[in-house]
Structure formats: C-alpha cells, structure tokens
Amino acid sequence: MASTPIPTLSVVYPNRVCNQCGCVCDDIALTVEAGNITKADNACDMGQAWFLAKHSDPVDGALAWVKGQPVSLKAAIDTAAEILVQARYPLIFGLADLPCEAQRQAVGLADRVGACLDTTLSDEHGAFDTAFQEVGEVTCSLGEVKNRADLVIFWGTDPVTSHPRHGERFSLDAKGLFTPRGRADRFVVVVDVLETATAKQADVFLKIQKGCDFEALWALRAMVRGIPLRESIQKQTGIEDTALAGLSERMKSCRFGILFFGPGLCATRGRHKNAEAALLLVKDLNDYTRFYAKPMSGPGNVSGAENVVCWQTGYPPGVHFGQGFPRFNSGEFSAKEILGRGEADAAMMVAIDPKAPFSDAIKKRLAALPTVLLTSDAENLLTPGVGFRPTVSILTAPYTISGGGTVFRMDDTPLPLRPVRSSPRPNAKDVLAMIEKRIEELQTQKRVAMQNEKGPR
Ligand code: SF4
Structure with a gap:
C-alpha cells in the first residue's frame, strides 16, 4: 500500500535581520522547511542569494x-x-x-x-575613522533621513548596486513624516567619476575627475561661506563652476540635507583628507540649515x-x-x-x-x-x-x-x-x-x- 507523504512543516519567522550590506534590513520574513531557508520575503536579490x-x-x-x-x-x-x-x-x-x-x-x-x-x-573605513577623529561628525539616523531629508547627495557611492534597498527604505522613494510623497519630495544629487546606476536615478549628476574630490569639496566650502574663487577649478575637477555654485546654493537652502559618502571618496590620494573635507563642509552648512553626513558602510x-x-x-x-x-x-x-x-x-x-x-x-x-x-x-x-x-x-x-x-x-x-x-x-x-x-x-x-x-x- 502506498504510504501518504508526511507534509513538510514550514515555519515563517517574521522581522528577521539581513546584514549583507550596511542597510541591515530588519523586515525579512524567512520561511524554514526541514531546517532549510526556502523563502526570504522582502530581501533584495543580494540578501536572497545569501539566505537561500x-x-x-x-x-x-x-x-x-x-x-x-x-x-x-x-x-x-x-x-x-x-x-x-x-x-x-x-x-x-x-x-x-x-x-x-x-x-x-x-x-x-x-x-x-x-x-x-x-x-x-580598516583600509577603507580607516580613512573615515581618521577623519572623524580629526574633525568630528554631524550625524543623524536613517530614520531621520527617511522622515525629513529633502536634499540627498551621494558622493563616491552607488547604493543602487551596493545597498539595494537603501533608496526604498531611507533615501530615495521612502515616504516619511515630512516627505509624504517620497521621491517627489526629495532632490537627489550624485557626484561620482562614472555614471552609476544611482546617478541614472538622480536629478543631477556631477561627473568629477578621478582624484579631485578634495578640490571640489573645498571649493564648495568657499562657495557656501560666500568666498569667491580666485580662478576656475573646472579644469581640475571636470565640474563646471556654475554647477558647483548651484549645488552650494541648493545645500544652503534645503530644509534637511544629507551627504552619503562612500569608498569612492577615499579611494584616491588624500584619502582621509577627502572625508575630512566632506565632514567640514557639512559642519559649515549647519550655519544655514540642518545638514548631516554619513559614510556608507559595507557588508x-x-x-x-x-x-x-x-x-x-x-x-x-x-x-x-x-x-x-x-x-x-x-x-x-x-x-x-x-x-x-x-x-x-x-x-x-x-x-x-x-x-x-x-x-x-x-x-x-x-x-x-x-x-x-x-x-x-x-x-x-x-x-x-x-x-x-x-x-x-x-x-x-x-x-x-x-x-x-x-x-x-x-x-x-x-x-x-x-x-x-x-x-x-x-x-x-x-x-x-x-x-x-x-x-x-x-x-x-x-x-x-x-x-x-x-x-x-
Ligand atoms: S538591502 Fe538587501 S542585502 Fe542589504 S540588508 Fe537589505 S535585504 Fe540585505
């Protein structure tokens, strides 16, 4: 007589944590059957690949x-x-x-x-840490970014690829208390050496020459403080002076700005000095509005x-x-x-x-x-x-x-x-x-x- 197969018990564990990138999503529903994870609802492709x-x-x-x-x-x-x-x-x-x-x-x-x-x-994050020790950090939680940020800048980072749910949960499409329309309530700027996947979703993409982050950040600092540049830096940075001036004005006039910076900022000469310049720029901006900086940490x-x-x-x-x-x-x-x-x-x-x-x-x-x-x-x-x-x-x-x-x-x-x-x-x-x-x-x-x-x- 053919035996009836015993149904495999499947248990769903809600609100589990994925830490395959710095987003550390805590809303993953894991289905476990016969000791194996068979489903990871809410996880992105990167998270799914790891759980499954x-x-x-x-x-x-x-x-x-x-x-x-x-x-x-x-x-x-x-x-x-x-x-x-x-x-x-x-x-x-x-x-x-x-x-x-x-x-x-x-x-x-x-x-x-x-x-x-x-x-x-430590090689990558050591540069950030040294910069924090030198000049401190004006920082906030990702929850505040979601609820308040109307200007989001990604500098030397491509979260669409490296942190797939960052945009959906916190920085691009996320709907918050003071950003009820999500993406429509945010202006997004990407500064990078290449047109990355994130740059394609940005309102403005500023293509910077490799190794010129320090010059561009210090020029922005001068513009924010109203100090005129003695000469154009377009040749060095690859970014038009007017585009930098436009960005500095936008930074000063936003309600709540956030600058996310990634390994691209510290991958060239200068390393921690580049991160330091970004942190100092954000510090300066707090004379005019609320502005914060956050490094994009890895997996x-x-x-x-x-x-x-x-x-x-x-x-x-x-x-x-x-x-x-x-x-x-x-x-x-x-x-x-x-x-x-x-x-x-x-x-x-x-x-x-x-x-x-x-x-x-x-x-x-x-x-x-x-x-x-x-x-x-x-x-x-x-x-x-x-x-x-x-x-x-x-x-x-x-x-x-x-x-x-x-x-x-x-x-x-x-x-x-x-x-x-x-x-x-x-x-x-x-x-x-x-x-x-x-x-x-x-x-x-x-x-x-x-x-x-x-x-x-
Ligand atoms: S974005 Fe994807 S990989 Fe990163 S923590 Fe969330 S589910 Fe995991």
Missing part, C-alpha cells in the same frame, strides 16, 4: 581541522591557543562578520596575548566592529596591545601594513571574508606563518578562498540565522539577531572564549614553571 544559499555543514561532519586533518574541537582550540601564546607579535584580524558580542570577545583575546587587532575593512557588522573596538579601547580598529595597553596609529597597525612589513609571526583570522582582496605578497606571508581561521563559510574551508591553508580551521555557526546577538546598522543603530534554525557548529563567541580560557591556563602554567625555576627566595 545552502549554509551546509561539511559532509564528513567535522567542525575543526589542524593542518588539513579533521580533529576534535578541543584539539583545534588547544593548538590555536598554543600558536597565539608562543607568538611574539600575533595579529588578530577580520571581525567585521561577527555579532558585537563575539567582537567584544575578540578584543579581550587580543588584549590577553598582546596582539595587534584589526578589521578586514557584515562593520559598524559594530568600529563601535565595539572604540568602546573597549578608545580607538577605532587597528589597535596594538603589545605594550600592555591599547595604542593606535592609523596605517601603522593595520593588518595590511603589519603583514606587508613581515612583522607578525602568527595570525588569527576571525570571520574573514573568503573573497578578501589580499595581495599575492600578503597571501605568501600568511602561508609562511602559523595561522588560525574561524569562519562560518564551509565552502571556504573546502576550497580555501584565502589562497592558502591555515594551520587551524574551525567552522562556526552562521550567526545571522543560527547564532543570535547584536549587529549595528550603518547609522550605528543596534539591531538584535534572532536565530531561525539550530546549528551543530559552535558560535564564534564561544570558540573565542574557549581559546582565551586555554591561553589563560597556558600562561599560568608558564608563570608557575618560571617561578619554580627561580626557586624559593
């Missing part, structure tokens, strides 16, 4: 490897702890794709072993990493604990610089993006060091995307769907993650805590052994 990916565990069921061989979690943790304890200049980096609780644990671990701690995106929990490292150390990522207290020097203590100069003698990569754009020289350096990798991307372990095989690899739970915790949106608004399925893998936070505990034991053993060697006084 397999997130499968390795076929042999292993969760940890040492030198490519599957081992128990405890054995991997012991080896990782030994690597970090024996190193004279350990580097811990990555962090951006972790919840804040695990990031906090990573800061504690770096402090314990006197490591240098950095994020994978994962980049804003969380910046906030957590700042709370714990007083500095943005790129912090060195080698002297027993946190030190910060922009550039000097970035992972790229330390690996480039060949200073680190061990490296721990936490939640690193397997597609991180390491140069061949850096991959070569990492391949020569004892390394520990914590990742939730099983594919990355099977075919190492980082270009070398780490000494110790540990597979952790995908925190957005299985782990829980807190992540920060690009406007520094914290949002809670709520798991939709269980995972046999450990959380990154727990693994980091276990490594730190083992390190503490090893350090105590070492201290006792040294005291015994010296003998009684």
